[in-house]
């Protein structure tokens with residue numbers, strides 16, 4: 007790319023040329039990006055900034071909150087509440103929805119986020135990130151309620167994540183493919199570094215937490231077992247495995263070079279559909295993956311078509327290279343079918 011294109015310019019051009027980003031959505035995305043820049047600065051300070059360690063509290067899902075979980079949540083709220091583009095926000099770290107206070111102008115959008123994904127990696131200096139999803143407030147709803155957020159992922163108007171790794175990279179879709187922007191720390195701005203991201207349909211790399219193997223369902227066991235048999239097995243090729251334990255980092259690798267990611271339902275807590283959250287983890291990631299030519303299911307159905315029943319709903323996740331996701335989904339739907 008000879009000329010540097012900033013995130014602002016990219017969004018302005020999307021607004022002008024394609025006309026499918028209203029100016030309010032463009033401004034909202036710029037504010038989210040600015041918040042990610044601040045979070046990136048806090049992450050980078052690490053022990054020097056006193057941001058490592060636990061905060062001594064738990065979130066609504068009963069998970070111990072890290073200091074950075076809370077800092078990132080506050081940064082996102084403070085950056086977004088006064089901009090005039092939002093009606094309400096929802097976060098992994100907040101029990102219920104956050105209404106934009108009356109003292110600020112009210113907007114038409116709803117923002118959902120996982121402020122800090124991969125919390126267990128914060129203190130060990132491994133990549134973490136922020137995941138976000140934007141929905142439109144339903145027509146005619148005056149005071150926003152939780153039910154207004156309960157829209158299927160196919161209703162998202164923008165989705166993305168920012169990964170805080172060796173580089174800080176913001177990855178975005180507004181329904182017109184996937185673009186990646188790298189933070190230029192000297193300029194203080196996100197610069198377009200990849201457009202029309204495409205995931206290869208086939209892969210030789212899978213990502214799953216293998217320590218849960220004994221709890222998996224048969225179709226997942228079958229798929230992984232076949233991968234592990236390598237060249238000698240039915241797949242006729244050797245597979246590699248990666249598990250970073252930050253969904254952002256695992257998805258970023260898949261968008262970069264392909265692969266398949268799974269956090270399936272398992273027998274540890276059978277009443278839970280999965281570990282990951284539908285509305286602010288699985289939905290935005292599934293849309294990005296589909297926009298890059300991949301696929302995303304809960305093992306049986308397309309994730310983006312699932313109707314959420316509650317804000318913090320969990321879901322089983324299979325996403326990435328299309329042919330692998332289709333194979334795993336077929337194993338679930340017809341366990342004995344030979345592919």
Ligand SMILES: O=P(O)(O)OC[C@H]1O[C@](O)(COP(=O)(O)O)[C@@H](O)[C@@H]1O
Pocket residue numbers: 069098120122123124125126215251252253254269281
């Ligand atoms: O520790 P496990 O069970 O392998 O789970 C790892 C998964 O949990 C997550 O960290 C959940 O996200 P949070 O850190 O936002 O709770 C995912 O990013 C990751 O894929």
Ligand SMILES: [Mg+2]
Pocket residue numbers: 120122123124253287
């Ligand atoms: Mg997360």
Ligand SMILES: [Mg+2]
Pocket residue numbers: 075098120121122123124125
């Ligand atoms: Mg989180």
